[in-house]
Amino acid sequence: MSEPKENVLMEKIVSLCKRRGFVYQSSEIYGGINGFWDYGPLGAELKRNVKEQWWKTIVHHRDDVAGLEATIIMHPKIWEASGHVATFTDPMCDCLLTKKRFRADQVEAQSGTAYHYEGAEDPETVTCRDPFSVLLPPGKPPESARKVAKEFYQQRGVSNPTLIGERTEKLEGTTRYNPENGAQLTERKPFNLMFKTYVGPTATEADVAYLRPETAQAIFAQFKNVHETARQKVPFGIGQMGKAFRNEVTPRNFTFRSREFEQMELEFFIKPDEAVEALAGSVAKAADNAWQGEPQADWGWEVWHKYWVEQRIRFYEGIGLTRDCFEEYWQKPEELAHYARACVDILYKFPFGTQELEGIAARGDFDLAQHEKHSGKTMGVFDEELRAAWGKLDEAKKAAMQAKFIADKTAAGLKKGATEADAKVQAEAEAKVYFDKLAKGQYIPHVIEPSAGVDRLILALLANAYSELTTTDEKGKSETRVVMKFHPRIAPVKVGIFPLLKNKPELVAKAKAVRDLLRPHMTVFYDDGGAIGRRYARQDEAGTPFGVTIDFDTLGEKPELLDTVTLRDRDTQQQTRVAIQDLLGLLLPKVR
């Protein structure tokens, strides 16, 4: 058994996916469409299984999570509140000379003399009338501007350019030129990563809506409804799976970065640490590994965060991805988005590099607070016990909590660039509002967000399952075949069913009876085509973990083996003799 490396491996996986019907390019007969992929018969089963495992693990097998299935198009104000309208729009421009791309808002301001040209000519070739200009910092000779301009016109086909219409202009603080070479940049082009559409027949600016770039915001928007109808109390979570859309600049690496993709997201709402402290007396420390057990009343956000990281990794282990497939990346404080307190990326070691499979962020109360602000509807919850507990708290403890809150908020304000005095005044005002509400038992829940990409996970599972088996026959001819070692829980087909020979009606009839016995409980594939070894090999390539072969002993050639079959294990190729009546009881626990 060997593991092929790098792009070769990726190419093999892509090829297998097409050949066996895991993944096809979308719209292939029309030449394909960049960043969109379809799942074929085996891929569709695989994906269903993965999603079902997630839903079972996150929603069904827990008391404290409820499900949601929201629309893809939502009120556009949701994306203003979430920040996506602002942050997903990056103005870009390119250097006219080197074509290098810049974020227009990140080009440093420069001053100097701009040399403008109307074009260039060369009597022997052509004349170019495209205007161009070059910015020179103070003190540089005009000749260097002309050199850059000539290069520009040479690129445009004027092989020996004479510049036309040079004029100069003093500029202060301009961002229209490439700081590296002084060449003019193109006009700014806005680049919005959200897919835009129109709701209703008129298609005016007033009708603009977006396809959701993440499923999470629907959960925040429906938080109040779910909280009231699901009879859940904080801490509790809302899980959702569904399609999301991002107009990625560069879809890459097969299905890894697609423009239409599916997410599995949980928003787990928790009490703010101050409420936990008031209720439980203290907030548990994350360092003591308490987070590996059952949730406790004294868990603050740090412990909950670690708890979910561990839960998620256990989920991956449950579908065949061992811990050594992953790297955990704890984002450094300076890398965190402004609303996040901590974020862990679970990275999978893909053949093309180690890349993010899931992000688990501790987001504070940012999202719900934003929606409260933008919608005008309260997102807070009321907790009777908290009100009572707060009333019994001694004043020293309250004062200590407030002091810490103010110190943290002040530090955050300073980081955003406020003066120390302003930050302090602001923090004190926030503290007053916050603690007044807390005393009444009111708060906006904080949230831990484990957010996973389904399609990325599918790709990880494909890469993880891929293995090659080289066999050499007695003639010395060696052959390499592919075995997809999916965990039985996610394997598209659970069991292949084969009559040893197809020209013996008794074998065929018995095999079909076994198929009908198992089919109500798991995916089966009946195959009577070709030699038995070939059928095993075909199922190995599809990742089918078990094979059942009906032979003459099944029919009672050896009376003691009547109604037994051989059960073949995909990974070991071992065969065991099993009574037909025991098959279901043996297989079912392994595939569920």
Place this chain on the structure above:
RNA sequence: GCGAGCGUAGCUCAGCCUGGUAGAGCGUCACCUUGCCAAGGUGAAUGUCGAGGGUUCGAAUCCCUUCGCUCGCUCCA
């Protein structure tokens, strides 16, 4: 969006330079044969050579455009 490379049967690829009307291996399907790991035999299907246009008597081959893929730049809340 820019640059480079690539696109021929379901898959992997040859043919392209030097135009003459498309091939191999594997797979698929049918039949025969089958006695547990891609066995053998016989037969068959499958390509508007990524698409469009141009040059030419004639284009998979030369030229232009376009779409897709890969890599790099850029982007990735």
